[in-house]
Amino acid sequence: MHKFANPARFLRISKLITPWCFVLTAVTLVIGLYWGLFIAPADYQMGDAYRIIFVHVPASYMSMFCYGFMAVASAVGIIWKHPLADQSARAAAPIGAVFTALALFTGSLWGKPMWGTYWIWDARLTSELVLLFLYFGYMAVWEAIEDSVKAARVAAIVALVGAVNIPIIKFSVDWWNTLHQPASLMKSGGASIHPDMLWPLLISILAFNLYFITVVLWRIQSLIIRRQIRGLRIRIAEEKDNG
Amino acid sequence: MSAQFWSIALRDIKISWQGGSTSAMVVAFFIIVVTLFPLGVGPEQNMLARIAVGIIWVAALLSCLLSLDRIFQADYEDGTLDQYTISPLSLELIVISKALAHWVTTSVPLIIITPFLGVLMNMDDRAFLPIIYAMTIGTPALSLIGTIGASLTVSLRRGGVLLSLLILPLYVPVLIFGVMAVDSMVMGTGGSAAFLFLGAFTLFSLAITPWASAAAVRLALD
Numbered sequence: 001m002h003k004f005a006n007p008a009r010f011l012r013i014s015k016l017i018t019p020w021c022f023v024l025t026a027v028t029l030v031i032g033l034y035w036g037l038f039i040a041p042a043d044y045q046m047g048d049a050y051r052i053i054f055v056h057v058p059a060s061y062m063s064m065f066c067y068g069f070m071a072v073a074s075a076v077g078i079i080w081k082h083p084l085a086d087q088s089a090r091a092a093a094p095i096g097a098v099f100t101a102l103a104l105f106t107g108s109l110w111g112k113p114m115w116g117t118y119w120i121w122d123a124r125l126t127s128e129l130v131l132l133f134l135y136f137g138y139m140a141v142w143e144a145i146e147d148s149v150k151a152a153r154v155a156a157i158v159a160l161v162g163a164v165n166i167p168i169i170k171f172s173v174d175w176w177n178t179l180h181q182p183a184s185l186m187k188s189g190g191a192s193i194h195p196d197m198l199w200p201l202l203i204s205i206l207a208f209n210l211y212f213i214t215v216v217l218w219r220i221q222s223l224i225i226r227r228q229i230r231g232l233r234i235r236i237a238e239e240k241d242n243g
Numbered sequence: 244m245s246a247q248f249w250s251i252a253l254r255d256i257k258i259s260w261q262g263g264s265t266s267a268m269v270v271a272f273f274i275i276v277v278t279l280f281p282l283g284v285g286p287e288q289n290m291l292a293r294i295a296v297g298i299i300w301v302a303a304l305l306s307c308l309l310s311l312d313r314i315f316q317a318d319y320e321d322g323t324l325d326q327y328t329i330s331p332l333s334l335e336l337i338v339i340s341k342a343l344a345h346w347v348t349t350s351v352p353l354i355i356i357t358p359f360l361g362v363l364m365n366m367d368d369r370a371f372l373p374i375i376y377a378m379t380i381g382t383p384a385l386s387l388i389g390t391i392g393a394s395l396t397v398s399l400r401r402g403g404v405l406l407s408l409l410i411l412p413l414y415v416p417v418l419i420f421g422v423m424a425v426d427s428m429v430m431g432t433g434g435s436a437a438f439l440f441l442g443a444f445t446l447f448s449l450a451i452t453p454w455a456s457a458a459a460v461r462l463a464l465d
Contacts, residue, residue, distance in 0.1 A: 130412045137409040141395070144405050153462045154395055158409060161391055161455050165413050168444065172416040175440075176423065 007224045010084055014217045021214040025207060032204035040197050049113045052106050054200055058208035060103040060124075063131060066096025066212065070138070071163035074156035084220070086152035087227075089159060090142055091219035095212060097135035104128055123177035127170045134162045148227070247332040248340045255344030258317070265313060266352045269306050273353050276302040277360050288365045295364035296374060296425045297418075302360075303353050303378065304385065304414050308407055310349045311389040314341050315397040315460070324397075325464055334460055335453035342383075342390040342452065350382035373428035381421045381441045387448035388413050394459035416444050 036054030043050040070089045077085035107125060108118040119125070141158050145151035259265040280298045281291055318324040327337050357378060358371055366374075392410040396402030424437035 130415055133408070133412040137405070137412065140405050140408055144396075144399055144401070150462060150465065154459065157391075157395060157455055157459055157462075161413070161451065164451060165416075168447070169412070169415050172419040172440070176419040 007084055011221060011224055014221055018214055018217045018221075021210055021217065025210040025214050028203055028207035028210055032200050032207045036197075036200035036204060040200050041194075043197075049110065052110045053197075054204045056103060056106040056110060057201060058205045059099050059106060060128065061205060062208045062212060063096055063100035063103050063128065065209070066092050066099060067131065067134070067159075067163065067166065069212075069216075070096065070159050074159040074163075077152060078156040078160070083149075083152070083227075084224075086156065087220050087223045088216065089156065090152070091216050091223055092212075093135055093139050093142075095215055095219070097132060097139065099208075099212075100128060100132045100135060104132065121177070123174045126177065127173040130169055130173070131166070134166070138162065247330065248336055251327075251332075251337055251340040252344040252347070255314075255341055256347055259313070259344070259348040265310055266348050269310050269349045270352045270356050272309055273302050273306040273356065274360065276305055277364065281364070292365045292367055295361060295366035296370055297422050298364065299357060299360055299366075299374065300378075300418050300421045303350070303357075303382065304411070304418060306353055307349055307382065307385040307389060308410060308414075310345065311393045311406060311410070312396070312403055314345050314390055314393040315463075316393075319397045319463065324460065328461065328464060334457040338390055338394065338456040338460065339387075339449070339453055342386045342456075345390065346383050346386040350378070350386060354378045354382065367429050369429045370425050373425045377421045377424040377438065377441060380438060380445060381417045381424075384417050384441075384445040384448040385414060387445070387452040390452055391455045391459065394456040394463065397460070398463040417441070420444060 033054060037051050040051070040054075042048050070092045073085045073089035073092065076082060077089060104125065107128070111120060111125075112118050138155060138158050141155045142151050145154055277298055280294070284290060284294070315324060318327070328334055330337070354375060357374060361371055361374065389410055392406045392413075395409065396406045399405065420437050420441040424441055427437055
């Protein structure tokens with residue numbers, strides 16, 4: 001791991017990888033979505049409306065995956081004080097927030113034909129909404145603190161406190177909901193899903209993962225370059241002062 | 244060691260009573276927030292009775308949030324916090340001591356005033372004792388988690404809004420278990436589970452707060 005922690009080496013390697021990741025993302029996304037939206041059979045209960053799962057499920061999954069990634073990167077950053085880990089966590093946050101928003105948005109679009117309303121205080125919707133707030137809080141910390149080293153530490157604490165609380169929040173919201181409205185409409189699909197629908201779904205999830213890798217690498221690159229530019233500017237200013 | 248722990252808590256409590264009591268203002272805020280709800284949703288007695296417990300909890304959450312920035316602000320500005328870091332008592336215990344002082348100065352007055360608000364909100368007779376139990380068990384978690392947020396934002400100029408954004412999502416379990424504990428007691432459907440979860444969450448907050456908050460204080464002083 002330490003070999004890749006050097007920002008310059010990371011930049012070199014990641015610049016080689018990202019074009020390939022981009023191509024793979026595009027290919028898997030096209031396959032997954034085309035298969036899911038056009039080839040996979042319609043659901044006997046939900047008709048064509050169910051097809052939104054090929055976007056909704058990967059997005060919801062990624063919304064949690066991104067937070068996990070962020071928490072691990074934050075832990076690495078706080079323990080070994082690698083700037084690259086801090087930047088990775090920072091880079092992942094907006095992507096996770098967008099996935100969370102996408103999951104909420106597609107979920108509510110799906111909710112309209114299924115439940116007859118765009119929003120329902122379903123346990124999953126509610127905990128996803130709280131997750132979105134956690135992302136906003138984390139991103140706000142980076143914006144609020146100018147000193148980037150300090151911002152990284154504070155943000156890491158926020159991410160880790162959030163990470164240990166997420167299971168509890170999730171559990172409490174589940175419990176709250178099951179007591180308030182016993183028959184949730186969300187049960188029909190369950191774990192049993194036909195292979196014709198499962199495969200495009202898995203490919204979609206893979207595509208979303210590859211998308212995440214591509215964009216996170218891009219964002220880390222740009223964050224590193226931004227830091228370098230800032231460093232150069234400071235050095236230029238100092239030289240002007242001295243000479 | 245423990246003498247220092249109590250003296251720090253006592254000092255914070257005394258300070259909060261000087262120059263216009265914080266507790267009085269927090270209680271006033273609590274009452275006003277609760278008062279706004281009947282004005283907003285209408286004075287119908289049955290509806291108020293149904294939403295009373297939830298509203299009192301939400302108002303308690305907000306009142307608690309309002310006074311969080313006081314935990315570290317003054318000490319940070321006059322350098323007392325720097326002194327704390329070199330004191331023989333570990334910073335982890337000092338933040339607990341300050342959280343305790345926050346709980347005594349904000350939550351205890353809220354708990355005392357709650358029965359009166361219950362009357363105003365036409366709360367179910369059977370809910371009065373449970374809500375006091377539930378608030379006694381649950382509000383320490385608000386102070387503890389709030390201490391983390393307060394220490395994270397103490398060195399920021401406009402920390403207040405950020406503090407709410409960071410802390411309110413983490414208050415969700417307290418609100419849910421707090422309301423549910425009272426509701427299940429009122430309906431007679433085995434209230435103990437929610438009470439136990441509320442207590443568990445408070446203990447859990449007690450376990451993570453010292454480390455997170457002390458680390459944040461050290462960062463703020465860097």
